[in-house]
Amino acid sequence: MSRRSFSTILAIVFLLTSCSGVGLSGLTSTDPTLRSNPDGLTTQKPFIASTGSPITPDSSQVPQPPIARPIYTLNAILDYATHSMAVDETIFFQNDTGVILPDLVMAVEPNLWAGCFVLRGLLVNGQDSGKPSFMGDRLVVPLVNSLVPGGSLTISLQFDLHLPAADIHHVFGFNTRQINLVDWYPFIVPYSNGWILHPPANVGEHLTYDVADFDVTVTQQDPSTPVVLAASAPEEKIADGSHYILKNARTFVFSASPSYQTVSITTADVTITSYYFRGNETPSGAVLDAATRAINTFSDIFGTYPHSSLSIVESPFFDGMEYDGLFFLSQDYYKTYDRKLLSNLVDLAVHETAHQWWFGQVGNDQAMEPWLDEALATYSEELFYEKNIPNISAWWVFRVESFSPSGWVDTDIYNGINFRTYANAVYLRGAQFLEAVRKIIGDEAFFAFLKDYSVTMSGKISTSKDFFRILGTHSKANISNLISSYFQHSK
Ligand SMILES: [Zn+2]
Missing domain, CATH: 1.10.390.10 (Neutral Protease Domain 2)
Known part of the structure; x- marks a missing residue:
């Protein structure tokens, strides 16, 4: 694939998004812990009417093996100084849609920023599968051999990101203090009577995610100027970088800064870390306390918190924004914190923590x-x-x-x-x-x-x-x- 043929440059879309508004071995498709309940992804099956009877399996049917969750393996080389990153991505995908798929649809959010996303290569099962097509953030990948229900394939992509300057309505990109990588890699969107990928709007979030497993390695281009990483999962230090495993999650995000200060607490086997900038020690502590209490409260009411860590990241943007195992909070809330429990800082920290259930799990x-x-x-x-x-x-x-x-x-x-x-x-x-x-x-x-x-x-x-x-x-x-x-x- 020629580099230029995929560097479709689109106009910048300005969005008013807001939510509150080794050791570990690598993941493999045969890892039994990765198997999900075969009924686990209702979006990929016809919805059952509220008055309908449960579907009773035909006893003559041979039990079908469970469908594995998608596995995203991402190896990224981050150049903090130039706000760029080179990424090798491999996706294992098994067809749980119940229909034959002649192509796959991926969301490529960085392609919404002019000049940000440059695709260097794309192979399906190690082979060129034809010319993929871009329209905005929608990447359609044709398949030489249609994928039958239960069938699986591996997609490998190589791409570069040239990050945009973040504005107050987005966390994605760089600012003077940090780089935020959210929705930074192509992912296969859910399927339910068609692929679910809606266009961006002036308000709200437009993406829908299936759950997947993630094996992410981030190395630094220039280790002589190290940065601290905040991420969706606990960090395993490796040479010149970090390695992460996150299972059963919608998305994997991380943030990098040479200036992060941190404060952490561990409660009920969950380590909560507040990443903040110097001078905001008091509000950062309040955020940590609020999130800790919220995890305990919501675990009691909704069910156990699903991950072993939660990262909270101060960022100069509007409002708050949730992702699995990590959320961002506006720097404005830190600045205006008045030490009251009924404050935007505490209230929004609680709101974003609740999204770990209402977004992350459900x-x-x-x-x-x-x-x-x-x-x-x-x-x-x-x-x-x-x-x-x-x-x-x-x-x-x-x-x-x-x-x-x-x-x-x-x-x-x-x-x-x-x-x-x-x-x-x-x-x-x-x-x-x-x-x-x-x-x-x-x-x-x-x-x-x-x-x-x-x-x-x-x-x-x-x-x-x-x-x-x-x-x-x-x-x-x-x-x-x-x-x-x-x-x-x-x-
Ligand atoms: Zn929200």
Whole structure:
């Protein structure tokens, strides 16, 4: 493949994204610990209607072997000084879609920035499989031999990243203090009656992810000027770099800076590390405390935190942004921290921690049904304060009522208008809806539902139908009028 033929340069898309708004051996496809439940990825199978009967397997059928999760092996050489990186990527992929695939669709987010992504090579099972095509962040990879259900293949890619200067609406790229690598490698998007890859919008996140396993090695081009790395998984030091293993996650991200200060705590076998810049010791400690308490609180309510680490990274951008095992928080919240528990810094740290369940474990189509993770993450803030600071009803005023929210909870990112109206509808009205459900069905049923929903949909991509189907198993209360008043598509 010629280098130029794939360096499709697109106009920069400015997004107003926001969420709160060896030792270990390498991973291999035969590692039994990587096998997922064969029913584990509902997005790749037809949705079961809420009134439908469970599918009973034909006893004459031969049991099918389980489908392995995708495995991403990424070897990156980071040149911090020039804001660039050379990457070798290998993806093991087994077809769990139930249909024959003539091609694969990958999301290549760096291609949304002009001149950022340069593809140097792409092979399928070690062979040239024809000319892939780019359209924005969508890379279509044709297959010489269509992939049958249960069949597997390996894609290898070599590419360079020339990082853009990050703006206040993005964490991706470089700023004067750090480099942030999020959605930095091509990944195969989920499939459910078609590939799920929506275009970017002015508000919200547009990507949907299957769960996968990651084996990531980052070496530094110039080890004489070392940088500290914050990542989605615990670091194993290797010569001139770092190695990471992350299993059963949506995405692997990391951040690099020569200036990071760190403070850590380990609780319930989870090591939480706050990465911050000098002068922000006090707010960084508050973030660490909030995230620690949030992990303990949410592990009790939703189910055990799934990873062995959580990294929290200070960054000069707008708001907060969640990823598996790592989230970013706006430097503004550190600067304005007033040592109060009811502050943007603490509240948003709790919100982003909640996304480890509502995004990380329970996935969703963030473009079309953002309420599934954002309403739950917002309401999780209320649960945090309720469980940790009795009699702090002021959260509702601070976070919700002061904005007099309106709008439909099931607003998608393309109808959000602007961030405030979008957040008011999806996050704040969403939290009000969940509170109203709780009052109708009672605490016992509500909390049983939350844990059931979290555990049942863990590792899958949930839909509104899944949400209400599972809710319906915990209460027979009629909430149709409530749904009609909060949801545009309430039938
Ligand atoms: Zn959020």
